[in-house]
Amino acid sequence: MFTVHLSDSVTLFHGDALRILTTLPDAGVDAVLTDPPYSSGGTCMGARQADPSQKYQQSGTKRQYPPMLGDAKDQHSWIMWCTLWLSECWRIARDGAPLMVFTDWRQLPALTDAVQAAGWSWRGIVAWDKRSSRPQLGRFRQQCEYIIFASKGRFAAPTRACLPGVYAYPVIAAQKIHLTSKPVALIEDLLAVTAPQASVLDPFMGAASVGEACIRTGRGYVGVELSREYFEISRARLETLHSERR
Numbered sequence: 001m002f003t004v005h006l007s008d009s010v011t012l013f014h015g016d017a018l019r020i021l022t023t024l025p026d027a028g029v030d031a032v033l034t035d036p037p038y039s040s041g042g043t044c045m046g047a048r049q050a051d052p053s054q055k056y057q058q059s060g061t062k063r064q065y066p067p068m069l070g071d072a073k074d075q076h077s078w079i080m081w082c083t084l085w086l087s088e089c090w091r092i093a094r095d096g097a098p099l100m101v102f103t104d105w106r107q108l109p110a111l112t113d114a115v116q117a118a119g120w121s122w123r124g125i126v127a128w129d130k131r132s133s134r135p136q137l138g139r140f141r142q143q144c145e146y147i148i149f150a151s152k153g154r155f156a157a158p159t160r161a162c163l164p165g166v167y168a169y170p171v172i173a174a175q176k177i178h179l180t181s182k183p184v185a186l187i188e189d190l191l192a193v194t195a196p197q198a199s200v201l202d203p204f205m206g207a208a209s210v211g212e213a214c215i216r217t218g219r220g221y222v223g224v225e226l227s228r229e230y231f232e233i234s235r236a237r238l239e240t241l242h243s244e245r246r
């Protein structure tokens, strides 16, 4: 476990999110935007514990990514674990702060329960239309992932704009750095519910798509990642971005 300060407003932690969150002060961040391990992918334990590269990549994809950690919990322990880290995020967030958490269709009901159990006021979901997905014979494609939107008490909206409820961004394989990379442009759109200089907490940094969007839009960023490989990928990505913008 160690910390890297890239600037006054960007701090990265290597280590377990739950342990690190307990060390952060009360009411220290303006927003939480994160993409935790989904522990999804099937109806039985075997499917859930499969290698994430099989669960979250279309068959036939050859590209290899560093292993993604923490993705094989059963449903009960996953909900309990989410409630624990979401409770810490609630404590660390300022009153009125927005929370945005990525999830898929399988875990949406479980995660909205955990969000509320942790004290957040659930305010809706945003759909991310990925524009492509595995074909499903005789039934609907699972073409969307979701962002659960909640707030710490009464939501302090920083904008009077009416924002969409669906964002369409394809996953561009050549731009992927992490097995489950999210498009930076999507994250930038989601940041519309945070103030222009907000500090954003992301306990599951991955390869730092949220971090890149925060730096590009002038926001602060606090990221945590357990995998040493992904931590170093994130550190290099954000250092490069910082030096380009100086």
Ligand SMILES: C[S@@+](CC[C@H](N)C(=O)[O-])C[C@H]1O[C@@H](n2cnc3c(N)ncnc32)[C@H](O)[C@@H]1O
Residues within 6 Å of the ligand: 015, 016, 017, 018, 035, 036, 037, 038, 067, 068, 069, 070, 071, 178, 180, 181, 182, 203, 204, 205, 206, 207, 208, 209, 210, 224, 225, 226, 227, 230
């Ligand atoms: C879904 S990925 C995030 C991907 C990220 N949004 C991106 O676009 O690059 C979740 C990340 O959480 C990390 N992780 C898993 N368990 C963790 C824990 N207990 N503490 C911190 N990070 C953890 C995984 O290694 C993985 O990189």
